[in-house]
Amino acid sequence: MDIKESLNKLIEENKSKLRFISFSDPVIVKAHQLLNDKCDDNQVFITEGLWSVPKIIYNKCKVEAFIFCPESIRSQDGIDAIKTFLKTTPVYVISEKVLNKLTKRNDDNGIYCIVKLPKYDIKSILARPKSLVCILDGIEKSGNIGTILRTADATNTDLVMIVNRRAKVTNTQCVKGSMGGIFDVPVITYDNIQDCWQDLKSNGYTVYLADTRAEIDYFNYKYADKVALVMGSERYGISRDWYSQPNQLLKLKMLGQCDSLNVGVATSVLLYDIKMKQLGE
Template sequence: MEYRELKSLLDRNLHRIKTIGMHHEKITELRRLLNGGSGESGTDLAVEGMWALQKLLTAGLRIKAFIICPECIYSIEGIQLAEKMIVSAEEIYTVSKKVMEKLSGRDKPDGFITIAELQEYGERGLILPDRALVMVLDGLESPGNIGTILRSCDGAGVDAVLLCNMNVRMTHPKLIKASMGAVFRVPVVYFAEAEHCVKWLTSRDYQIYLADSAAVDGYTSISYENNTALVVGNERYGLSDIWYDPGPRLVSIPMHGLCDSLNVGVAASILAYTVIQQRQQG
């Protein structure tokens, strides 16, 4: 039954579908994205699997190319998703099982890989509510950590993530995987330098709180009432010096054991949920 329905779906859209092999330029582009490189634009990303594609559709991102392997589709849910993707995608390609297995990082591929485009948010175009909460990431190097923080920010309800001094692509496969779809939804704004970000925040009356293990104040002893920016720094070197000019307040997460600090992704998650919980209880 599933095979007949899938064949019918593909036959109805045959005029839009191209069958391609391993040496096609679209596969070359896809492999580059899957290996952490860039595509036609700096915002192109590759996404694999049914779950991730459903998140793409929910987020409403532009779907530039949909690559499907009919031999790998094994459920009615897969056929239903394929139909939605065919409607949304600008380009549609079919590949053999052999090609899909070479592209996929899974033992049993779902049969779907997509090239999509992340939404770009400029600092001037970012519209935030009153009493906004933003997370600032200064110089983070690990795509996994950035993805984890995006996931926590999405879950907690953080309004935006601001990035400074970043060398990691937001389209990096490890970041996308760690974010569990949050990268598709959470507004992200880039600042080339931390100084520019500081000026942007202070000009908008943000109270800035720096996560610093040497801080005297505990993170729960503060009332986060107004526009709030939580700032976490590089995994090895911490925050840029510019953040320590008069104005920002240092906060710490108490450490009661042998370790003197937390992973930056864990620390950012604790801080984000603390602010949201405090505001809800207030």
């Protein structure tokens, strides 16, 4: 039995569970809003394609809706994904016409998952005796946040804190850029720096500010057991409020003509250095 026959058989056997919907259906309206970063619900995000399915399942993420277009299912992996979500999740079927309205991308993608952001016990994370926390202050591009989440996953960074939020974690560029980091890296957003600082202070963190004006290069530091690394906006830098609190400045030495690195790249370098030193490597 080929893929198309298998898919048709699966659809026929599960007609009572599947929901065939149009572009005006609230689920598609929400999906369209998420894809265009216009959704007011900051606790959900959307993924496109099969790449996210294994990560969603592995991390036991809560999925609000699984949406697929039959004409876009071209592999056994796609059929297996439908079977998996039929057990636990509302599954919606859309036509090619609806798919073309939903996305402007000219490819075979026709699978979407609307996923709830995972929830974590932030207090217990901050209380760990040895940990690495990354604070993103006013980062303006969701793609950069996604890159940092990807690095945070790779370095087993304990927590990402966001202050002065100017970009959404739920933006599709962030989701794609994280390459799955959004599924397992704890993220918390603070309304102000003072609340963030108080949590760090009460849990014994040493705060390091990435600043090109620093006198000490990052590789000359012997970091504390509990590190909070603050990265600022490429345009405005780190907010002045951080400098009125106890801190240590570090820098990435620039040997060429450019005065700084992209914030995603700079954060990756620093997180790896800190983590390796914490591990004694």
